[in-house]
Amino acid sequence: MPEHGTRVSTGIDGLDEVLSGGFIPQRSYMLRGDPGTGKTIVGMHYLVAGVDNDETALFVNLEERQAEIERNAESLGFDLDGVEFLDLTPSAARFAEEEKYDVFAPSDVEQESFIQDVVDRVEELEPDRVFFDPLTQLWYITPDEHQFREQVLSAIRFFVERGTTVLFTSEAVGHAAETHLEYLADGTVELAYTEAGRTVSVPKFRGSDVDRGPHSVRIDETGLSVYPKLRPGHHETWFESEPISSGIPELDALLHGGLERGTVTIISGPTGVGKTTMGTQFMKEASGRGERSAIYTFEESMQTFLNRSRAVNIPVNEMLERGTLIVEEIEPLDYSPHRFARKVRDQVEEEGTEIVMIDGISGYEVSIRGGEDELTRELHTLCRYLKNMGATTILIDEVGTITGEFTATGGKISYVADNLVFLRHIEFQGELRKVIGVLKKRMSDYERTLREFAITEHGIQVGEPLTELRGILSGAPELADEQAVETLQ
Amino acid sequence: MTTGNALILTVAKNDENLSLLGDLLDERGYDPRTVNSLAEFEQAVSAGPSVDLAVVDVDGLSRDVWAYCDELDEQGVPILAMTGTRPDATRREGREHGVRVVLEKPTGPAELTEAIQSLVERG
Numbered sequence: 153m154p155e156h157g158t159r160v161s162t163g164i165d166g167l168d169e170v171l172s173g174g175f176i177p178q179r180s181y182m183l184r185g186d187p188g189t190g191k192t193i194v195g196m197h198y199l200v201a202g203v204d205n206d207e208t209a210l211f212v213n214l215e216e217r218q219a220e221i222e223r224n225a226e227s228l229g230f231d232l233d234g235v236e237f238l239d240l241t242p243s244a245a246r247f248a249e250e251e252k253y254d255v256f257a258p259s260d261v262e263q264e265s266f267i268q269d270v271v272d273r274v275e276e277l278e279p280d281r282v283f284f285d286p287l288t289q290l291w292y293i294t295p296d297e298h299q300f301r302e303q304v305l306s307a308i309r310f311f312v313e314r315g316t317t318v319l320f321t322s323e324a325v326g327h328a329a330e331t332h333l334e335y336l337a338d339g340t341v342e343l344a345y346t347e348a349g350r351t352v353s354v355p356k357f358r359g360s361d362v363d364r365g366p367h368s369v370r371i372d373e374t375g376l377s378v379y380p381k382l383r384p385g386h387h388e389t390w391f392e393s394e395p396i397s398s399g400i401p402e403l404d405a406l407l408h409g410g411l412e413r414g415t416v417t418i419i420s421g422p423t424g425v426g427k428t429t430m431g432t433q434f435m436k437e438a439s440g441r442g443e444r445s446a447i448y449t450f451e452e453s454m455q456t457f458l459n460r461s462r463a464v465n466i467p468v469n470e471m472l473e474r475g476t477l478i479v480e481e482i483e484p485l486d487y488s489p490h491r492f493a494r495k496v497r498d499q500v501e502e503e504g505t506e507i508v509m510i511d512g513i514s515g516y517e518v519s520i521r522g523g524e525d526e527l528t529r530e531l532h533t534l535c536r537y538l539k540n541m542g543a544t545t546i547l548i549d550e551v552g553t554i555t556g557e558f559t560a561t562g563g564k565i566s567y568v569a570d571n572l573v574f575l576r577h578i579e580f581q582g583e584l585r586k587v588i589g590v591l592k593k594r595m596s597d598y599e600r601t602l603r604e605f606a607i608t609e610h611g612i613q614v615g616e617p618l619t620e621l622r623g624i625l626s627g628a629p630e631l632a633d634e635q636a637v638e639t640l641q
Numbered sequence: 642m643t644t645g646n647a648l649i650l651t652v653a654k655n656d657e658n659l660s661l662l663g664d665l666l667d668e669r670g671y672d673p674r675t676v677n678s679l680a681e682f683e684q685a686v687s688a689g690p691s692v693d694l695a696v697v698d699v700d701g702l703s704r705d706v707w708a709y710c711d712e713l714d715e716q717g718v719p720i721l722a723m724t725g726t727r728p729d730a731t732r733r734e735g736r737e738h739g740v741r742v743v744l745e746k747p748t749g750p751a752e753l754t755e756a757i758q759s760l761v762e763r764g
Contacts, residue, residue, distance in 0.1 A: 253657035254725050255698060257747045261661060 160281060160317045163201030164194065166378030166494070167341075170354060170363045175339070179359070180308045180318040182287075182333050185343030189350070190369065191321040192221070193376045194343070195283040196230045198319050203234035207280035212238045212270065214289040215323070228375050238273045240266060240289075262293035270307070274314065282311060284320035291329035301332050308336060343369065348521050349488050352378055368490035379490035382497070384536035391542025393595065396507070399437035402614035406588065406603055407573075410434075412595040413506070414542045416535045416568060418513075420549040421575030425586055426607045428457065429464055430575065431509045431546040433612050436466050438507055439476035445507040446499045447479045448492070450515020454481045457511075465611040478505070484518035489530040492519060496534065500541050508538055512548040513565060532568050570594035575605075579628050580621075587624055588614065647693040647761045650718075651675045652682050654701035662696060669754055682709050690716040694761050696753075698723045699731060700746070707738040714739025719760040723748065 159174035168174045175181055183191050195211070202209035211232075213221060218239045225232045253261065274282075287304070294300040311318050320337075322330045334340050339357035344350070344366070353365035368379040395409035404410050411417050411434060419427045435445035449457055457479060461468040471477035478499065482492065499505040510516055517527045531547075538545045547569065566572060572592040578585050589602040601617035602624050621629040649666055651673045653659040659677050666673040674692065676682050679702055685692070686709045695713050699706055699722050710720055720739050724731040725746035732743045742756050 253655065253661055254700075254746050255653070255655075255658040255661055255723065255748065256750060260747075260750055 161201045161205070162194070163197030163199075163204075164376060164378050166367065166380050167194075167352065170352070170365065170367055170378060170380050171357065172360050172362055175317055175319070176359050177317050178312050178315055179338040180312065180320070180336070181339045181341060182337040183319060183321045183341050183343070184330065184334070185321075186345065187323065189343035189345050190371050190376045191323075191343060192216070192224070192285055193228065193371065194341070195285055195319060195321065196225055196228070196232065197375055198281065199235045199283055200230055200232070202281040208236065208277055209234070210236045210238060210273065210277055210279040210282040212240060212273075212282060212284045214240050214284070215286055217241050229373060230375065236273075236277055236279065238269065240269060257295070259293050259295040259299075266290070266293060267303070267307075271310070274311070274316075278314065279316050281317045281319070284318070286323035287320035287333060288322045288327065288329045291327070297328060297332065300329060301336065304333060304336055368488035370488070370491060377491075379488065379494045381490055382493040382533050382537050384533060384540050387497075387537055388540045389542050395596070396434060396544055397437055398434050399440070400433065400612055400614050402603060402616070403433075403588070403605075403612070406590060406599045406614070407571075407593065408596045408598050411544055411546075411571060413544050414539050415570035415595060416539060416545040416547065417571040417573060418547045418549050418566065418569040419573045419575065420551050422552050422577060423550055425575040425577055426605070426612070427548045427550070427575055428452070428509075428511050429461070429466070429607055429612065430573070430588070431511070431548060432461055432466050432468075434544075434546065435477060435507055435509070436471070439471045439474065442476065443507065444476050444478070444503060444505045445471075445509070446496070446503075446505045447477070447509045447511060448482050448496070449479065449511045450482050450484050450518070451512050454479050463609065464607050465609060478503075482515070482519075484515050487519045489520055489534070492516075493530075493534050493537070497537070500538065500543050505543065507544045507546065509546040510548065512550055514550060528565055528568065531565055535568050566592075576625065578624055587618065646670070646672060648672045648674060648691065649757070649761075650685055650692040650695040650713075652695065652702075652706075653677055653698035655698065658698050662698070665750055665753065666696075666757075669757075671757070679703065679705055679709070682706070686712045686716075690718065692718055694718065694757060695720045696723070696757065697721070697740075698746070699735075700724055700726055707734065710735070710738040710740060719763070721756055721760060 160177050161168050161174040162171065183194055185191050199209040199211055218237045222232055290303060291300055294303055308318060322333050340355050342353050342355060350369035350371065351366035352369050354362045355364065363380060365381060367381050370377045391413055393412050393414055395412050397404050397410045419430055421427050438445055458468050468477060496508060520527050520530055535545055571594065573588065573590055576587050578587055586605050587602045588605050590598040599617060601619055603617055604615040606613050618624060620631060623629045649671050651659065651662050651666065653662060654677055656677060659675050663673045663675045674685065676685055695718055697706065697720060713720055719741050721742045721744065722731060722735045722740045723744050723746050728743060728745040735743055741760060744753060744756060
């Protein structure tokens with residue numbers, strides 16, 4: 153039996169977090185959802201958690217045979233060895249029987265037998281936790297709604313008075329039985345499968361605050377995982393808001409010192425201009441100070457990134473070996489925003505990562521599976537969290553054409569950023585060149601001029617301010633006067 | 642004679658019905674004697690007046706069942722018949738062969754018990 157005042161773990165970390173620790177002991181909870189949403193898997197996590205805690209855990213199965221359940225459990229990596237079973241499913245022999253009774257109605261016959269079987273098993277085992285799957289089956293063996301409610305209520309009382317925590321599933325979404333069960337239960341956990349993916353929410357939970365959700369759910373070979381919605385306001389740490397140097401004096405001058413800790417910077421520009429390299433430069437410098445950075449690449453393979461970085465004198469291999477850099481390739485279709493946020497949280501809170509780069513926003517948007525508003529909301533939430541934790545965030549945003557009309561950022565996300573750094577190609581005297589500028593910087597002043605930069609085998613080189621050119625942002629600048637030619641050459 | 646130890650001849654061709662009826666009568670404090678064929682029914686009837694009541698599920702039994710009901714009636718044994726297929730016809734025919742109550746299947750345990758009690762008390 154769990155100690156008084158402690159919670160009963162669901163066996164799923166993310167779900168325990170959502171429930172402020174887990175179920176309240178000696179209460180009853182309904183698990184609702186369409187077929188295939190993972191209710192039985194949640195039950196398995198719940199029972200195995202009990203066994204791991206040296207409790208007696210009982211699975212009362214009313215639909216799927218014990219053998220099938222054990223087979224499914226094995227395929228998901230669950231070991232149900234320590235779990236007790238009470239198999240109340242109709243036997244296959246029943247189907248083959250030529251004669252079936254008709255003297256009384258099933259509700260008069262099955263109900264008594266059902267109740268007696270449950271009582272006998274409970275008195276034998278004295279379980280600490282029990283999982284009924286599905287309890288709505290009781291509906292078909294009780295004569296009417298009134299008796300159904302009475303039976304369920306007395307069953308719940310029977311268990312709770314013996315110190316058992318009850319979890320039961322409801323298979324019949326929208327059915328009257330479910331309405332009764334929801335009313336009688338102390339809490340409801342609801343699994344769903346929507347266009348946005350699998351979710352879990354907690355519409356009811358007596359006796360405690362919970363995070364109602366919806367939260368992301370994932371089912372894979374390890375079972376069911378819950379990724380709670382990120383609540384930035386629940387996370388905070390003290391940090392010094394100092395600028396982080398890029399290691400390049402001219403770039404630091406442009407930024408009046410660097411990028412401040414706890415700020416969000418968007419580096420925007422067209423394809424191939426060097427956005428990712430520019431972001432990685434800050435990480436190279438941070439690595440020299442022993443600080444850890446993380447790059448999440450949504451659009452480029454890790455190998456391509458590593459090759460490119462090495463080619464421009466960014467020692468990524470050494471950084472990886474030292475543990476000052478982690479690069480993760482993210483397949484956006486495999487990740488919900490909540491799952492990705494969890495990954496970032498683990499990096500920041502458990503590994504002490506201080507600089508986080510998301511490359512790029514377009515790839516991240518694919519994982520959102522929603523519209524632009526959804527992207528803004530999720531990105532804002534993640535960035536808010538990172539700011540509260542003092543992490544420096546770099547978002548890579550591909551915008552615009554190679555040259556031509558200037559666009560600062562794509563869509564509405566610019567408001568998320570404290571700093572906006574843009575990179576552009578320009579065509580000057582028959583050559584394609586690159587310029588860098590700052591459009592916005594919240595925590596300090598910044599240079600209003602643009603600077604030319606180049607990415608060579610020695611790394612990034614940033615030139616002096618281009619005061620002699622005008623019309624740079626058009627993509628085809630003009631000289632202000634003759635003297636400027638020497639400056640540029 | 643109290644109703645609590647009444648001897649009740651229980652007849653049904655369906656084994657599950659017979660088992661459920663026997664269990665119910667036993668729970669209610671009666672002493673059920675169960676038979677599940679006409680041959681056994683005949684044997685029980687031929688043994689002479691030894692039961693207090695007969696409960697007969699007529700479904701699945703041939704028309705010979707009425708002959709045995711006639712004998713029971715002559716012995717003064719009240720008869721309760723049950724059927725799920727032809728309740729009206731069974732009421733009409735049963736009345737002619739000593740059946741006092743016909744219950745339509747499925748019936749409720751409470752309803753059956755009440756009818757049996759009433760018949761046993763009346764004698």
